[in-house]
Amino acid sequence: ETGVTQSPTHLIKTRGQQVTLRCSSQSGHNTVSWYQQALGQGPQFIFQYYREEENGRGNFPPRFSGLQFPNYSSELNVNALELDDSALYLCASSFDRYEQYFGPGTRLTVT
Amino acid sequence: RKEVEQDPGPFNVPEGATVAFNCTYSNSASQSFFWYRQDCRKEPKLLMSVYSSGNEDGRFTAQLNRASQYISLLIRDSKLSDSATYLCVVFLKTSYDKVIFGPGTSLSVIP
Numbered sequence: 001e002t003g004v005t006q007s008p009t010h011l012i013k014t015r016g017q018q019v020t021l022r023c024s025s026q027s028g029h030n031t032v033s034w035y036q037q038a039l040g041q042g043p044q045f046i047f048q049y050y051r052e053e054e055n056g057r058g059n060f061p062p063r064f065s066g067l068q069f070p071n072y073s074s075e076l077n078v079n080a081l082e083l084d085d086s087a088l089y090l091c092a093s094s095f096d097r098y099e100q101y102f103g104p105g106t107r108l109t110v111t
Numbered sequence: 112r113k114e115v116e117q118d119p120g121p122f123n124v125p126e127g128a129t130v131a132f133n134c135t136y137s138n139s140a141s142q143s144f145f146w147y148r149q150d151c152r153k154e155p156k157l158l159m160s161v162y163s164s165g166n167e168d169g170r171f172t173a174q175l176n177r178a179s180q181y182i183s184l185l186i187r188d189s190k191l192s193d194s195a196t197y198l199c200v201v202f203l204k205t206s207y208d209k210v211i212f213g214p215g216t217s218l219s220v221i222p
Contacts, residue, residue, distance in 0.1 A: 041214060042214045042215050048210065056208030056209055056210070090154055090155070098143065100145075100157070102155050103154060
């Protein structure tokens with residue numbers, strides 16, 4: 001077990017709705033990254049937070065946003081959900097942006 | 112050209128075999144490299160970091176060739192429990208980070 005937790009484990013939303021996913025990082029870690037993984041593909045980097053600031057972003061539109069809190073836990077918010085947003089959302093934590101340890105993921109289904 | 116490419120697979124090998132995976136990356140500014148394994152419907156787990164001098168962890172050996180921009184993973188004496196998808200990861204660590212996962216290579220070790 002990595003000590004990285006995510007909630008909820010599963011979620012079903014309707015197209016157009018908004019969703020918030022949560023992640024608690026491993027003790028001692030100050031960096032959190034979020035990924036989207038569609039079936040049969042590798043994880044796609046959404047963004048990264050380092051000491052409460054966004055310091056990295058992949059090719060995702062602005063409706064994907066996030067936050068990191070002083071205790072280094074994090075949220076991923078997705079607005080105006082689309083069917084293609086259905087995927088496994090993974091959170092990973094690390095110390096100083098190095099080796100990443102993943103949580104179990106949140107499986108989001110958009111109908 | 113994709114930023115990170117891996118052998119397409121799947122690889123089906125008998126127990127005890129030696130198997131090698133290759134990964135190429137396109138950005139010469141890439142700084143850190145990792146191999147992760149992912150079991151079906153589970154989160155990726157860090158297998159090993161890849162260092163310039165090459166490194167070994169038990170039956171696993173990772174190599175990095177910066178000049179040719181490729182990374183390799185060698186698994187010796189394959190076990191049934193090695194069956195998983197192996198993901199190559201490249202980290203661009205600048206003022207604005209980017210983490211790129213390869214699509215993964217599937218390995219099945221057959222009794």
